[in-house]
Amino acid sequence: MTSMLYSRYFIPTMKETPSDAEVVSHQLMLRAGMIRKLASGIYNYLPLGLRSIRKFENIVREEMNKADAIEMLMPSVQPAELWQESGRWAFYGKELLRFKDRKEAEFCMGPTHEEVITDMVRREIKSYRQMPLNFYQVQTKFRDEIRPRFGLMRGREFIMKDAYSFDVDSDAADLSYEKMFNAYMRIFERCGLNFRAVEADTGSIGGSSSHEFMVLADSGEDAIVSCDACRYAANIEKAESPLFTSSCDATHGALQKVSTPEMKTIVDVAGFLKVAPDQTIKTLVYASDTGEIAMALLRGDHELNELKLKNYLGWDEILMASEEQILACTGSPVGFLGPIGLKQDIPVIADRVVKGMVNVVMGANEKDQHYINANRGRDFEVSGFVDIRTVEAGDACPRCESGKLEMWRGIEVGHVFKLGTKYSKALNATYLDANGKEQIIFMGCYGIGIGRTVAAAIEQNHDENGIIFPIPIAPFQCSVVAVNTKDAGVMASAEEIYLCLEKLGVEVLFDDRDERPGIKFKDNDLIGIPLRIVVGSKGLAEGKVELKIRSTGEVQSVPLGEVAATVKQLVEAALRND
RNA sequence: CGGGAUGUAGCGCAGCCUGGUAGCGCACCUGCUUCGGGAGCAGGGGGUCGCAAGUUCAAUUCUUGUCAUCCCGACCA
Structure with a gap:
């Protein structure tokens, strides 16, 4: 069959x-x-x-x-x-x-x-x-x-x-x-798929380490990164952030509280105070499903990786803390949070990059107030430095010297x-x-x-006309389209090719339907058959049929007697891809 | 489960606002013509308007409820 x-x-x-x-x-x-x-x-x-x-x-x-x-x-x-x-x-x-x-x-x-x-x-x-x-x-x-x-x-x-x-x-x-x-x-x-094997989080299955196989596609639900120089590739949930070396020789300025009315985002604050976003610290407060609270500190222009934080804290679930929870532990509304002067003793987890930062801008835990020249050790302490940052395209590779990370969308297969x-x-x-x-x-x-x-x-393999199956997983490797089923010569030749292909072990779909050619071509394109032989009266007059390759659109005119062997060769070449 | 949307013929949709018992294209059936990229003409079949209450002389249309489906978030092959 x-x-x-x-x-x-x-x-x-x-x-x-x-x-x-x-x-x-x-x-x-x-x-x-x-x-x-x-x-x-x-x-x-x-x-x-x-x-x-x-x-x-x-x-x-x-x-x-x-x-x-x-x-x-x-x-x-x-x-x-x-x-x-x-x-x-x-x-x-x-x-x-x-x-x-x-x-x-x-x-x-x-x-x-x-x-x-x-x-x-x-x-x-x-x-x-x-x-x-x-x-x-x-x-x-x-x-x-x-x-x-x-x-x-x-x-x-x-x-x-x-x-x-x-x-x-x-x-x-x-x-x-x-x-x-x-x-x-x-x-x-x-x-024949374009894919990457990436380091991954183990999730609910558990265990010590894992890799995901990701087919690259824009519609993929996962973001992955891969190094353009070495083999490193990882799901963004897992991808390690490279260490940024910061120059720490700046002398510590005096901690100062400044008014920043209605400046709630890093962009607002940095713009208002005329400093670069990477001179600010972003403060986020998270809660577990059981009500535990933790504070996370990141460089202002960086994004938190919730999964990394969750894994570090060992929580079952991680949620943005509610306004009430935030008010209770910091005494401040969102937008002006920081690690200085907390109302409750909660863990303060800082991204590793924060370690080298000096004279930073951060929230003062007071509405419309920020600190400038805040310095760790003198003004605030953290409970640990952990990689909790989401990597970005263009980051240095965490594994090799020269590589940069590229970002893709992937489907986990x-x-x-x-x-x-x-x-x-x-x-x-x-x-x-x-x-x-x-x-x-x-x-x-x-x-x-x-x-x-x-x-x-x-x-990964389609165009405006439909599917373009890679030969190894195509439902049929080849189709034979009889242009006009009323033409006895066309039908006889088409059938001959069909039987010949079958004998050669090619999986072939013989489009013998009494339909107009346009319908057959459209259907054959839609269902993605990789190779298509068209038998028509014009070509047949010269003893030739048309062989079209779905993926490239390439059309060749092949003598009737040779087409089956040609197809067989193409199929075998595609299957030999190991 | 939270947020958003949609349910009318196999598929795609209109009608609903302003109630009066349903229409278009494709598909399907019959006939003739056509036949190398989703044909033309003529005729025809097919719908409890998701379901249930309510309002009304009258509900696809208004109200409420309910179910289903889809999209955005957390989960995963």
């Missing part, structure tokens, strides 16, 4: 864009008849969409198998007990869809499978001799996302490849991690984590080492969003 007659297939294309689809990949997947929405974040995969998804899955399977991962399949319905044991039943929140069976026993739809796989492994793995092990599956996940959006990009039900590695110790686990990392690199390279013993400890997954001593297993977990990757590929 690699090839297909268009007239007998099912590709419900749409001429107009549905109004509720915002991003290009969503619009095009709907228009190309790949998906249809059943409910918010829940989609039918129509035949064409499923073909692309299966193609990508198979690439993933091949690379997983090559990396010694073993395929299995776990259920999507999971018992509450396991989640209670790992502690996530309480922590996962509303994203975990829970329900009861007829006996009132509690279950959930699996959003991920650490619990289930670890449970299996702890029952079956007893000896160091059985490791390393890596299990993977391609399976439907359910996460009751707060806001599903963008079609397959952020669905509630979605197909994911997840893999879990089990090793005897941290070093062995690092090797497993590296193997998966390299497999992921190959997977996305094989698909894969994520690899070193989990350590987080789950194995909670679920008591242990083995006996060579000395007969019980040890805790080290784990890693590795995910790829299957549907999301297909969507990301479309996001």
